Amino acid sequence: MSAILTVKDLGISFGSNHVLKSVNFQLxxxxxxxxxxxxxxxxxxxxxxxxxxLKPTKGTITFEGKEISKEGITDRCKGGIGRTFQVPRPFEKMTVFENIMVGGVFGGRMSEKQAKEEALRVAETIGLSDKLSLFAGKLGLLDRKRLEIGRALATQPKILLLDEVGGGLTESEVESIIQLVKTVKAQGVSVIWIEHIIRTMLEGTDRVLLLADGVDVVCGKPMEVMNSKEVSRVYMGGGDDEA
Structure with missing residues (x-):
């Protein structure tokens, strides 16, 4: 496998608070x-x-062989990096279809016709084809999470960054998210998935990276990492609120 993303010695500080000290990994x-x-x-x-x-204080980010550490949000999205946020915030007075189209038009730089076609394809992928005309404000949490993923997919990313999309969901709903991520992977999209739910990491990922105290601690096969002494040590020690 060849790396699509390489992160070397990545660090960021806010004054004297060194949130990321030295993070290294490949996707x-x-x-x-x-x-x-x-x-x-x-x-x-x-x-x-x-x-x-955010701009890093140090280190490099290389995407498809190109160093992008100094590029802005728009260029990275246009280049193929999409993401979701922990708390879905859809345009509640717009329909599901219109919300997905926003990703295609403004993130994917598509024409309206192209965005409509892409929205239909994405809606099928995320399981919301039967709710296209529903206002996003009427959606339950699971469907809001699906829509959050859908808007990111509408930008046609090569890399999708997922930030705790399983949070707050029931066990069966988490299973549906795992299957959705597998579908996204099958479509050729590489994924970085942050999650606290152990099941998602064991069943939905190829490798797991442990991040603690601003550095990469260990990375490897999911079960090996979860059973490692590093994970035991880090979680036994607890931590402060997420930065």
């Missing part, structure tokens, strides 16, 4: 990389740096 093409770590490990901050919301 391979067609891979789902899970990211775990206690609250305060810097997981969401890392996604913000990868998408260009």
């Amino acid at each position: 391979n093409e067609g891979e789902v990389l899970g990211v775990i770590g206690p609250n305060g490990a810097g997981k969401t901050v890392m996604l913000n740096v990868l998408t260009g919301i």
Whole structure:
């Protein structure tokens, strides 16, 4: 497998607060990389740096062989990096179909016709084809999570960054999200998935990265990482609130 994304010595500080100290990892093409770590490990901050919301203090981000550390949000989205957020915030007075179209038009730079066609395809992928005309504000939590993923997919990403899409869901709903991520992977999209739910990491990822105290601690096969002494040590120690 060849790497589609390479992160080297990535760090970011806010004054004297070194949230990310030195993070190193590779995401391979067609891979789902899970990211775990206690609250305060810097997981969401890392996604913000990868998408260009925040600028790193040090280190490099290489995407498809190109160094993109200084690129902004728009260029990274246009180049093929899409993401979701922990709390879905759809345009509640717009329909499901219109919400997905927003991703295609503004994130994917598509024409209206192209965005409509892509919205129909994405709706099928995320399981919302029967709710296209429903206002997003009427959706339950699971469907809001699906729609959040759908808007990101409408930008036609090569890499999809997922930030705790399983949070707050029931066991059966979590299973549906795992299956959705597998479908996304099967469509050729590489995924970085932050989650606290152990099941998602064991059943829905190819490798798992443990992030703690602003550094990458261990990375490997899901079961090996979950059973490692590093995970036991990190979680026994607890942590502060997520940065």
